[in-house]
Amino acid sequence: MTTLDMTPGAQIPRTDAGPQTAVTQALSSTAYRDSEVHDFVTAVTAATAKKGRFALFRPNLGEAFSRAVISRALGGDRKPLVPSFGIDTRQIVEHCLAAEDLRTARDRRLTTVTVVTGVLFLPGTLLWLGAFQLRAWLKRDNPKNAAFYGALVLAAAVAVALLLAIKPPTGGPLGIYLRLVMLAPVVGWYLAKRIVIASAVDMRTRWQDLVEGNAVAATVPKAVPRDDLDKKAADLRAKLGRLESEQDTNVQHYAGTKGILGAGKRWGEWKMADVLLPAEGHGDFRAFHPWDLVRRIASRLKSLGISEVANSGIPNVAVKQWVVFEVGEAADEISRPPAGDANMDGDRMRDFAVQAIADKQTFPGGPRHYLATQFITHDGKLVLTFTVTVTLLANTLNVTVAAFALGPVNGLFFDKPKDKEKTVAKTVKFWEEQTVKLPLIDNDEVVRQAVRAPFYRAPGLLGWLGGGLGLPEPFGLRHAWAAPPWNTRSMADNALNVSHPVTQAVLAATLEFLAEHDVDADRFFKNRASIIKSETQGTRPYRVDQYDAG
Template identity: 60%
Template sequence: MSQLDMTPGAQIPRTDVGNQTAVTQALSSAAYRDGDYAELGGLAGVTVKKGKFALFRPSAGEAFSRAVIDRTLAPKRNPLVPSFGTDVRMVVEHCLAAQDLRDARDRRLTTLTLVCGGLFLPGTLIWLAAFQARAYLKRTSPAREGFYGTLALLVAGGLAVLFALRPPVTGPWALYWRVMMLVPVLGWLLAKRIALRSVLDLRARWEALVTGSAVAATVPKAVPRDHLDKKAVDLKAALDRLAAEQETNIHHYAGAKGILGVGARWSEWALNEDLRPAEGQEDFRVFHINDLARKITERLGSLVGSELPNGGMPRPSIHQWVVQDIPEGADEIGRPGGSEMDGYRMRDFAVAEIANKQTFGSDARHRIAIQYVLHKGQLVTTMVVEIVVLHNNLQVRVTGHALGQIVGYFTAKPKPKEIEVRKSFKRWETQTVQLPLVDNDEVVRQAVRAPFLRIPTLLAYLGGSIGLPEPFCLRQAWTDLAWISRFKSDDAIYAATPVVNAVQAATIDFLAEHDVNVDRFTSRVGIVKSEMQGSRPFRADRYDAG
């Protein structure tokens, strides 16, 4: 019998994600949030799909978790854009963990619903009709919800009292009619205790994540118990594929959006001169573009050192990328296949071949990318190096890209539910009234959704769901501009100068080694350094030409 990988995998708490902590935990916190799922419609690119019945609506955390899990772990799905500065697997594991917590709650609520609701279905339906009316009025006409919603509950309560005192039938069925609308109320009281414990637990995890505390994403269902546990094996494989996909070296340039996942260009610096033999040489030594790319890559790796104490830069990620061109409005990306690919990565020989051939006039280009993840992942600054030789002209271009911090929705802490009301006798003054974390509507909402926990597609149809922006990148989808933070914008600009200097120095050294006259290149380097004294961001990917 073949040996099965029985490593705990996703069940082991993975809380150390290095310099990606802040954004990873902020995105993970969305899985534990409460509140109306419609508030997610305020996020860029998110579409809110309304359901048939307001009573079945999901919470924000339920809708977010379901959408992320379906988008990242589905057996057949479109490729994902890499999310730099973010541990995507950890975010998805938190979505799975939050879903497990809600499933455990729903199993208990389902038992209560079947016993206290199913056995006394006529009375339950009357109560549900009243709460459905409240939910509908709250969504369509909030101004009238207070009066008419309360009136609907009073009518249902009046019927409960009437049936308890004067049942419409006699004999053995009279007892059933007496308790028909009272037992659902007892079930509601028990359900409220279950719902409150669940909300407190989820809110504690939400607050811990946004405040920087370590919260483990425990996903027992991703740990195979034996070789016959197909669901767990498939889930663990899907998580492994997700992590591997994030390491792809195939990227996509989408017009003014820039390279997806790293953001639009904010500046560029170019070294552009003709190749001529050095003085005393009849010709220079022939070289391939990939040879120069390797030289530049080696020089970029030396930026971590400095002749001054603490002057070295953080250790960067340096990669050889293949960048493909897609329309700005494209709603999906593709990946090449065949022998050139090793999983989600193009093999080194194929990348070198694209670099040497240059593919001028085609939609696949070679790039060198040097990337810094700073401020615990809240800033991702990427420098992309392009090398082009046309005829005897060499162009080495460096472009700057920056991703700022995540939008404020994901960093908001849980707050107590409050409302401002006017005082009874001093109408010109207001006071803050504390509302219960779990009100009557929330208890009923959770209770009616619970029996359908194994049928998420039906729940989405009945209550609604959200759609994520495409092509989907967990990080770039909801990122603010880096330039709204003084320190982050400064760091993005500061990092550019040593990178550009290293690229230019490596180019000069490489050309000198190959008997190329570097005088004009050296002069051009001086001009570029002068220009960098006043570097500032601009819309490098937007052209004014009509």
């Protein structure tokens, strides 16, 4: 029976990136964004905002996203990442590293300004910081009246500054110091604002170029060793290489109704099963292993890119041999066989081990072999995966084709930078409203970056002070933000249309293989194949991984 489920599932571009450039660059652009973490979490729902101790130290989205991705992808003793089909994971991580390098260079300059005009005049600096911290609390806890109360707080701080500058309580050198103690931080603010604006313009330019598809190099100089003794750079380069190798794994995980992690939910399934009997004139059929049939099907699937009709071959056909482990739907991590396992070659299971699992009796449980055919379309926004499983039980052959789909990433990642605006009432016609353009960088943003800057060497402390971004687990840079593909007609059509040539290729290869092994395919398998052909021509949405058994 056919069952389909259309419910939602959960640097310079490399020349070998294939059709995946658009999504890679959209995700990379997040590292350069200056929006609020809260707005991002509300829009994508998958991530969580980690609350900090002080609102003044809060990170913006680019800072939080870069730190979270780098820590998760390159951190020590980390859990494996879910493979991200349809994107270049390494390129995204390199953009996060590049964005951090740009912010580090900015923070060094801001630190110098902070020390000279802030630390040396600490009493005044603390008064100004207290005022801005109070404004930040008011914005968070009482946003409606935050502007009014914030203005009162700043007015009080300005009054104290003017009082000390005009009439300090004492004379002499101390009096001169008191005249400057509230004014020097203002000079520091002016210098810091120039640095912050230059950095913000650069970041926004990179953000826009990436979303628009322009080439933006992710320059990561700290990953290039300066000499043989530069262990830190060599270690970072090795971690990036390991990340790339890990994404190329052939070990996958099935998580209940979530489907195959990284490939999306199962939305369709076609089965051909029958008893193996010898053809007429043969006393018995020629014995075979499941792997023998799998190889024949794989060979036929690879030919889907070729067609006798011009421009009708399916582009970017990838046929892969997978070993799939079962994990719980609520599992918060995945694991792979240890590196010392004789069956593993790095993050990939060796070919002989894959073949052994394909030929193994699967009824007792354990990992299973899947022959996967994958199509990445719509510039990487849609990942379609069809898996074939071949099992032999009690002289019965069962060939199953299952369809999985991973839709586009959340549309937020394709948003371009916008001018900051605010709707206010007109001065004369107060009953009408108008939209006014706000400065790119306001006073609060200058102070926020200036107080964070001296802690750039201690990201853990900054996270404790200001909070950060929590990533969903098991984490993969592609499937974590995926939206259902069925909301876009062309994507839904692609998924349904490609199911027919895939199932026909599997059926044709199976019938051809059985005939060669003297199996009576005419009475049984050909009849079932005809039924499947009819079913694929009338594909409709059904549920697959949600069973209604009592």
